[in-house]
Amino acid sequence: MDPRFPIGDVQIPAEVNAAVRAAAIDAIAEAPAKVRAAVQGLSAQQLDTPYRDGGWTVRQVVHHLVDSHINAYIRLRLALTEDSPTIKPYDENTWANLPDAKSSDIGVSLALLDALHERWVRLWRVLKPEQFSRPLVHPERGPRNVDWLLWVYSWHGKHHVAHITELRKARGW
Numbered sequence: 001m002d003p004r005f006p007i008g009d010v011q012i013p014a015e016v017n018a019a020v021r022a023a024a025i026d027a028i029a030e031a032p033a034k035v036r037a038a039v040q041g042l043s044a045q046q047l048d049t050p051y052r053d054g055g056w057t058v059r060q061v062v063h064h065l066v067d068s069h070i071n072a073y074i075r076l077r078l079a080l081t082e083d084s085p086t087i088k089p090y091d092e093n094t095w096a097n098l099p100d101a102k103s104s105d106i107g108v109s110l111a112l113l114d115a116l117h118e119r120w121v122r123l124w125r126v127l128k129p130e131q132f133s134r135p136l137v138h139p140e141r142g143p144r145n146v147d148w149l150l151w152v153y154s155w156h157g158k159h160h161v162a163h164i165t166e167l168r169k170a171r172g173w
Helices: 018-039 058-081 092-096 099-103 106-126 129-133 146-171
Strands: 135-138 142-145
Touching: 018 058, 018 106, 018 146, 058 092, 058 099, 058 106, 058 135, 058 146, 092 099, 129 146, 142 146
Parallel strands: none
Antiparallel strands: 135 142
């Protein structure tokens, strides 16, 4: 198993329907609780342990989830309100190495993740089927649509939770 991708890479479903979308939205809704469960009881030293050689610490992973999901929430809103907006990428490694991501209490990000996902999931759940095909442009990945955002971020939370849970298994935490 590649420790960078403990659950594999993002998979876009071959066939998309309301049930498949609902399951992906449910995964986004469940992410904050799964992150909380993954970090439950970890000490400061454990939070400052990289999940793999050369990787982020558990603390940085938690803060990264908020950074990434805030960006995704904004990207979704732009796609729903503008004609084919170009979304802004960001350097996630540089963000993860900012002082707040390296040392802040994860409770702040866990609370923000809860609130953010509450709003984000409410929006996902009221989208009309045709809104999932609304276009956006990723400067590095080209044309995409709202469905793409859904698949990426339903995977993203599980991906980072697996970083933490696999580290816990490997270390016997």
